[in-house]
Every structure is written in structure tokens, then in C-alpha cells.
Amino acid sequence: MLSSPPDVRLPRVLVASSAHDPLRLPPIGDVGVLYRDIDLPALLHSALATSAPKAVDLDTIRGLYADDDGVAFVMDRLAIPIMITRRPQAAQRVAEIGGLALLHMLAFDSTGVARALDGLPRRLGIGAVVSPGLVLPHMLPSEVRRLPRPLLAYGLIMEARDAVACLSLADGVVLGLDVATALAPTLAQVLRDPADPRRNHPTRS
Amino acid sequence: MAGDRPHRAPSPSAFIACLADAPCCAAIVSDRHLEAAIEGRAPILFVLRGNGLELGPVVNRVHDAGKMIAVHLDLVAGLRDDPVGVEWLARYGVDAIITSRGRLIPLIRQAGVVAIERLLLSRRSHLDAAVTALSRSNPDIVEVLPGVILPSIAPMIPRFAVPVLAGGFVRTPADVRAILAAGAVGVTTSSRALWEFDAL
Numbered sequence: 278m279l280s281s282p283p284d285v286r287l288p289r290v291l292v293a294s295s296a297h298d299p300l301r302l303p304p305i306g307d308v309g310v311l312y313r314d315i316d317l318p319a320l321l322h323s324a325l326a327t328s329a330p331k332a333v334d335l336d337t338i339r340g341l342y343a344d345d346d347g348v349a350f351v352m353d354r355l356a357i358p359i360m361i362t363r364r365p366q367a368a369q370r371v372a373e374i375g376g377l378a379l380l381h382m383l384a385f386d387s388t389g390v391a392r393a394l395d396g397l398p399r400r401l402g403i404g405a406v407v408s409p410g411l412v413l414p415h416m417l418p419s420e421v422r423r424l425p426r427p428l429l430a431y432g433l434i435m436e437a438r439d440a441v442a443c444l445s446l447a448d449g450v451v452l453g454l455d456v457a458t459a460l461a462p463t464l465a466q467v468l469r470d471p472a473d474p475r476r477n478h479p480t481r482s
Numbered sequence: 483m484a485g486d487r488p489h490r491a492p493s494p495s496a497f498i499a500c501l502a503d504a505p506c507c508a509a510i511v512s513d514r515h516l517e518a519a520i521e522g523r524a525p526i527l528f529v530l531r532g533n534g535l536e537l538g539p540v541v542n543r544v545h546d547a548g549k550m551i552a553v554h555l556d557l558v559a560g561l562r563d564d565p566v567g568v569e570w571l572a573r574y575g576v577d578a579i580i581t582s583r584g585r586l587i588p589l590i591r592q593a594g595v596v597a598i599e600r601l602l603l604s605r606r607s608h609l610d611a612a613v614t615a616l617s618r619s620n621p622d623i624v625e626v627l628p629g630v631i632l633p634s635i636a637p638m639i640p641r642f643a644v645p646v647l648a649g650g651f652v653r654t655p656a657d658v659r660a661i662l663a664a665g666a667v668g669v670t671t672s673s674r675a676l677w678e679f680d681a682l
Contacts, residue, residue, distance in 0.1 A: 314607065385602055385627040386650035388511045388530070388672060408604040415630045415651045432605040433635055453606065 282402045285358045285377040287427045287449045288330045289468055292457045299327040300454060303461035306468045311451055312357070313337045324355040332359035335367060336381070343367040352376050361406050361429070365398050372402030379406045379429050384413075387420065394423050409433040410450055414442040421446055437463045444468075489545065489575035491595045494622035497550060497578060498645050500525040501668035506658060506679045507552075509649060509672040516540065519549075524677040526550045528580065528649075528670045534558030534571070541574050552578035552598060555586070565589050584619030591622065598623045598647070603635060613640055625649055625670065630657050633664040641665070655679060 288309035294300045295312070297319040302308050309330030312320050317340035324331055333351055335343045341350070343362050348370045351357050358376040362368055368378035382393045384407045397405065403425060407413050410430025413421070421428075427448035434440050434450055437460050443450045444467060452460070501507070507526040508519035519527050520543060527544050529537070529551060537553065544551040553576045561567040563581060568589045571579050578596035581587070590597035599621035601612055616624060622644060626632055629648025648661045649670030658679055661669050671677070 383602070383604060384651075386509075386672075388509075409628065409631065411631045411634060412628045412651055415628070415653075415657075417653075433603060433631065435606070435638075436634070439634065 282372070282375055282377060284375065285402075286330075287332075287359060287377065287379075287404070287429065289444060289449050290457060290464060291332055291429070291449060291451045292454050293451055294323070294454070297322055299323055300329075302329055303454075303458045305457065305461050305464045308457070309359075311361075315339065317341045321355065324357055330359075331355075331357040332361065332379075333357050334381075335360045335362040336364070345370050348376075349374065361431070365396075368403050369398060369400075372400060376402065377427070378403045379427070380404070380425070381406045381408060381431075382424075383408055384416070387417075390416070390420060394420075397425060399425060404428055404448070406431045407447070410443050410447070411439055413446050414439070440464060441467055489541075491572075491575070491577050492550065494596050494645075497526070497596045498623070498667050500550065503681055504679065505662060505668040505681050506676045507647070507649075507668055507670045508674075508677045509670045511672055515672065515674070518674055519677060520544065520547045522674070522677040523680075524549070526552060526577075526668075529553045530557050532558055534561035534567075536560075537571070537574050537576070541576060545575070550577040552576065552580055552596070554580040556581050556583065568593055568595075571595070578623075580625060584615050584621075587619040587621045591620075596623065597621045598625050600625045600627060602627050603631065606638065609635075609639060616642070623647060626666070629661055629666070629669055632666060633660040636664040652676065 289307040290305050291309050291311040293311050295314045311332045313334035314337045341347050343364050360371045361379045361381050363381045368380050371378035384390050404427040405425045406429045409432035411433040413430045429449045430443035430447040431451040435456050504523050504525050507528050508524035509528045510516050511531045553571050556563045572593035572595050578598050579590045580598040582600040587597045601624050624642050625647040628650030630651040632648045645667040647668050648666045652669045652671040653673050
């Protein structure tokens with residue numbers, strides 16, 4: 278199975294941020310920031326001031342287009358190696374320059390997911406995002422097995438049991454800051470658990 | 483064009499009433515599904531695939547079986563999701579039209595057809611905007627996708643003034659019961675076993 282490029286690892290928890298100033302991340306352990314729904318200048322300011330692992334939802338950044346130059350800017354100038362996009366061409370470019378691309382799949386029903394999976398590019402450096410992430414525990418094992426890795430569950434995850442269920446199936450989850458803060462003790466414990474399959478193998482392959 | 487028999491679309495309340503005993507609508511994604519659904523217990527067929535330009539025989543067969551038919555304007559082939567596409571389906575005698583395009587909902591209602599708007603749930607931050615948009619478009623019915631998560635997210639969304647259907651990843655009787663308990667009046671599913679689900 279394919280996995281991340283060797284130098285890029287996906288944090289187990291990404292905290293979504295649209296803020297101009299750096300977030301104060303909750304003490305979860307393996308945590309990073311996902312920038313989304315933010316203006317390009319604010320992204321520039323916040324990313325350069327943040328030392329935590331960073332990812333960006335490329336298609337939602339106001340002022341930035343997800344083409345080759347946009348990808349190179351995010352990778353080189355902002356030092357953000359993990360990019361979520363719906364555009365296969367942009368994902369290919371991210372992978373080519375050594376980043377980790379996560380192709381965004383909207384999972385509203387099983388028929389749509391099957392069609393999306395048939396069209397996904399499969400190569401090193403391209404994983405997948407399932408939105409809403411909350412649906413992941415409801416997918417069949419055969420559907421989950423077909424998803425490229427690393428796999429990120431993104432959207433509508435608000436309860437501890439849902440976050441833990443998603444973490445048991447995916448390599449990472451996206452949480453809002455309020456949810457991540459509230460669930461921090463639970464998540465920190467889960468991620469310390471020796472039974473966590475990714476504890477010693479940050480990116481499943 | 484076929485589907486040219488006189489047919490009066492049901493009122494929204496009549497459309498919903500037929501789900502009382504059999505709350506699972508058949509989501510049709512292939513011809514095989516169509517045959518099975520016509521033979522089965524599901525009272526309403528949701529056509530999500532196929533040629534939207536040649537639906538007449540399908541509409542007639544479904545009506546002959548004593549069932550109702552809803553067609554997804556955005557998903558069937560050959561039709562544009564615009565006012566003329568709405569008119570085309572209405573002339574075929576479909577009972578309901580499904581769309582994610584809120585601007586088409588008033589046109590569907592004007593055409594005398596039950597208007598079902600899909601609410602696609604992906605992120606919490608999108609929920610408020612989606613709910614506001616729904617209140618503007620004023621559909622007869624809202625269909626929430628993916629429906630299987632409705633029990634989890636129901637506390638976050640306001641109670642709709644219109645009936646709610648839920649579809650997407652609904653596979654077991656337990657899923658159906660949980661969705662109905664969360665306030666939906668029915669589900670849409672391509673799982674054929676659920677088409678025989680009995681609410682009583």
C-alpha cells in the first residue's frame with residue numbers, strides 16, 4: 278500500500294484554524310494545524326509564526342489558486358508540506374515536489390464513494406481525505422481498505438467516541454479548536470496507548 | 483414524449499404519508515435496482531442515475547405498480563439542472579424532483595411537483611449557511627446526506643419546518659431506526675434488503 282513520502286508525516290490530530298494569529302494548540306501530543314477558510318496574507322502571517330506541524334486546505338484559501346505556482350509557494354515559502362485539495366493535478370504536483378497531498382473526497386453516499394475511488398490517482402505522496410470524517414466508522418471495511426493512505430477524517434467530528442472511532446480507522450482527524458481542547462485528555466491518552474497502531478509507525482503503509 | 487398519461491403529482495403531505503408503514507425509499511442507481519424496487523415494498527423510488535431524457539417508460543411502470551417516483555435532476559444524465567430541466571421532468575409526470583440547487587426549488591413547486599432539496603453535510607462551519615439557504619429556498623422536503631450520521635448531528639441543526647429524509651450509508655435496520663428516532667420521516671437507501679423494512 279502507498280504511504281507518505283519519507284520526510285513528511287501526518288499528525289494524528291489537526292486543529293482547524295482560520296485565525297490570523299497562531300493557535301495555542303491543546304496538549305494532545307501528536308497535533309498540528311490545518312489552515313482553511315483564510316486569506317492568503319493571514320495564512321502567510323500565521324504559518325510563518327507557527328512552529329507546529331502544518332497542513333493547508335488549499336482550495337479554501339482566499340487569494341490562492343491551487344496550480345503549480347500556488348503549490349510551490351505553500352511548500353517553499355510557507356514551509357507547509359501537507360496539502361488538501363480536490364484537484365488531482367494539484368495533488369500530483371504536491372507529490373512531485375516531495376510534499377504529502379491528500380485528495381479531498383466528499384463521502385455522502387456509497388455510490389458516490391465507489392465512483393470517486395475509481396478515479397483516484399495512486400502514487401506515493403498522495404493520500405485521501407474523507408468528508409465528513411464522521412461517516413468513516415459507517416463505511417464498510419472493504420470501502421475503507423480501498424482508500425489511499427495516509428487517510429484523514431475531516432468534518433463533523435465532535436464527540437470523543439467519534440474521534441476515537443475515526444482514529445482507529447484513519448491516520449489522522451481534523452477537529453475544531455473547541456472540540457480538540459475539550460477532548461484533549463481523552464485523545465492524549467488514546468495516542469499514548471501502546472495499542473494505538475500508529476504510535477510507533479506514524480504513517481501506516 | 484412518454485410519461486404523457488394524465489398524472490397529478492401528490493401533495494407533499496400525501497407523498498410523506500405513504501412512508502408511515504414503509505419508511506425506506508428505494509434509491510435506484512442501476513436498471514437491476516429498478517426491477518427489484520418495482521417488485522418490492524418501497525413506496526417511493528428515488529431515481530439517481532439513468533437517462534433523464536428517456537424516463538417516460540420508467541415513470542409509467544412505477545405508477546402502474548402503485549408507487550411514486552422522485553428524480554434527481556442534478557444526477558440523471560442528459561438534463562441540465564436549470565428551469566427547462568425542471569419543466570422536462572414535470573411533463574414526464576414525476577411526483578418529486580430532487581436537487582441541491584436551492585434556486586430551482588421555487589420552480590419545482592410552481593410546476594406542481596414535490597420539491598426535495600438535498601442538504602449535503604461535510605463540515606460544521608458550513609451548517610449555518612446551509613440551513614439559512616434552506617429557509618430561503620423553502621423546499622417541501624429536505625433530504626440530509628450522509629443520512630447515517632443524522633442521529634449524531636441532529637442536536638446541532640435546527641428543527642426544520644419541513645419533513646426530513648435521510649440518505650447515504652444507510653445499511654442496517656438499526657441505522658433506519660436511529661434515523662427515524664432522530665426525527666426523519668423516512669430514509670433513502672440502495673440497500674435492497676431495507677426496501678422491505680417494516681415500521682410497524
